[in-house]
Amino acid sequence: MTSHTTNPTPTTVLITGANKGLGLEAARRLGAMGWTVFLGSRDTGRGQAAVDKLTADGANVTLVPLDVTSNESVAAAERLVREHTDRLDVLINNAGAPGHFVAPAEATAEELHGVYDTNVYGPVRVTHAFLPLLRASDNPRVVMVSSGVGSFAVVTDPEQNVAKLHELAYSSSKAALNMVTVRYAQALPEIKFNLLTPGEVVNKKFTATDMNGHRGQLTVTEGTDPFIELATIGADGPTGTFIDRLGPVAW
Numbered sequence: 001m002t003s004h005t006t007n008p009t010p011t012t013v014l015i016t017g018a019n020k021g022l023g024l025e026a027a028r029r030l031g032a033m034g035w036t037v038f039l040g041s042r043d044t045g046r047g048q049a050a051v052d053k054l055t056a057d058g059a060n061v062t063l064v065p066l067d068v069t070s071n072e073s074v075a076a077a078e079r080l081v082r083e084h085t086d087r088l089d090v091l092i093n094n095a096g097a098p099g100h101f102v103a104p105a106e107a108t109a110e111e112l113h114g115v116y117d118t119n120v121y122g123p124v125r126v127t128h129a130f131l132p133l134l135r136a137s138d139n140p141r142v143v144m145v146s147s148g149v150g151s152f153a154v155v156t157d158p159e160q161n162v163a164k165l166h167e168l169a170y171s172s173s174k175a176a177l178n179m180v181t182v183r184y185a186q187a188l189p190e191i192k193f194n195l196l197t198p199g200e201v202v203n204k205k206f207t208a209t210d211m212n213g214h215r216g217q218l219t220v221t222e223g224t225d226p227f228i229e230l231a232t233i234g235a236d237g238p239t240g241t242f243i244d245r246l247g248p249v250a251w
């Protein structure tokens, strides 16, 4: 018998970049399931507005000021979450930056650095800081929000539109995140580390959010289907996998 069957306390989740877009919708859906949601937002005003909205709908949501590019902010966020709970069941590393989609010939190391700071070093900062709280859970899960463009199989497929999207920073940052996640999964079998893309790779669809000027074909509810799937996997669930809402994504 696990402590979850003897201890009815709700599942706890921290979502980074949850003041809008996919992160906010994941917070809404998990909050509606009765989970205790720690809503990460680098801007307190935007974060509080999101918390107020979800709280008005009856969810248990706490604002966590959190800029994933700042060690100090991540440390303060960990202290704040620890004031509310002695364990974190699920961490969703969702915060992401698209960069400026500079042509490769024009791209500088500075351009890449800014994007990597959010998309690669950010999840590492947050995961590292929250490992002790995750380890205190019976079934800790880390969900990494990647992208179809982080897949070598996708960007080298001439049938995929992104094969012609000439860009260095964003796609390579998500490819790095994929490798980081696989390496965590191998080294820390007691924690499930899985990746998702909020699109439908085979159908070349992505989710309409501010990040893409709302040009995506999927709603945020559809785009968060794999968030919910990976956040709710059981103790016998997978680790080190990469999925979209339709199934596995090729590396």
Ligand SMILES: NC(=O)c1ccc[n+]([C@@H]2O[C@H](COP(=O)([O-])OP(=O)(O)OC[C@H]3O[C@@H](n4cnc5c(N)ncnc54)[C@H](OP(=O)(O)O)[C@@H]3O)[C@@H](O)[C@H]2O)c1
Pocket (backbone or CB within 6 Å): 016, 017, 018, 019, 020, 021, 022, 023, 041, 042, 043, 046, 066, 067, 068, 069, 094, 095, 096, 097, 118, 145, 146, 147, 148, 197, 198, 199, 206, 207, 208, 209, 210, 211, 212, 216, 223
């Ligand atoms: N939409 C898609 O189809 C799609 C496809 C592939 C991957 N993704 C990934 O999905 C994730 C969510 O993106 P979205 O589409 O929901 O875009 P979005 O609506 O623009 O949301 C991005 C979120 O990340 C936050 N953020 C950015 N930098 C941050 C930082 N340094 N610290 C903390 N939070 C930060 C933003 O906060 P502010 O509001 O303060 O800017 C915002 O809350 C990203 O990782 C993105 O790469 C999306």
